[in-house]
Amino acid sequence: MTHDQIAARLEGFVRRQFTVTRDDPRFSRRASLFRDGYVDSLGVVELLAFINDDFGVEVPDEALVPDNFETIDDIARVIHGLVNGRREHGLTEAPPPPPPGAPRRESSRDGGPGSSVRA
Numbered sequence: 001m002t003h004d005q006i007a008a009r010l011e012g013f014v015r016r017q018f019t020v021t022r023d024d025p026r027f028s029r030r031a032s033l034f035r036d037g038y039v040d041s042l043g044v045v046e047l048l049a050f051i052n053d054d055f056g057v058e059v060p061d062e063a064l065v066p067d068n069f070e071t072i073d074d075i076a077r078v079i080h081g082l083v084n085g086r087r088e089h090g091l092t093e094a095p096p097p098p099p100p101g102a103p104r105r106e107s108s109r110d111g112g113p114g115s116s117v118r119a
Contacts, residue, residue, distance in 0.1 A: 001083060006055070007076035013050050014072065018043060029072040051075075057082040 007029055014020060018038055020027050026036060033039040039047060044064075052058055063069055063078045 001055075001080070003073075003076050003080045006079050006083075007072050009054060010072045010076055010079075013047070013054070014038065017046060017050070029076075031072075032070050033072070034066075034070065047075075051079060055079050055083060 011029060014033065015022075015027075020038060027038065031038065034044075048059055057079060059069070059078060059082070067074075068078055069075055
């Protein structure tokens, strides 16, 4: 998926979810979504959920800074890098979440290789 395809999907979501009209002269893929008031703090949560659901990636906390996550173009760049990183590591989609109440699998850093801990 190209940067432009990702940006188009993000733009469509933002326009639908946050009621941005086609004739809004201030809105573009380079507009500040947060400073210009298009997306508020609750909207960030909705945007992150959309990214996870639609692109199958989670945005790391370190990417959630204005230099990386301010405009549609910025966010598309982050997603593009995450999607390409997944391909480079042989991953094609996000792993499914465990069912509620299922034992949680810990990494070797947390509880030793293959250890399971009940949630």
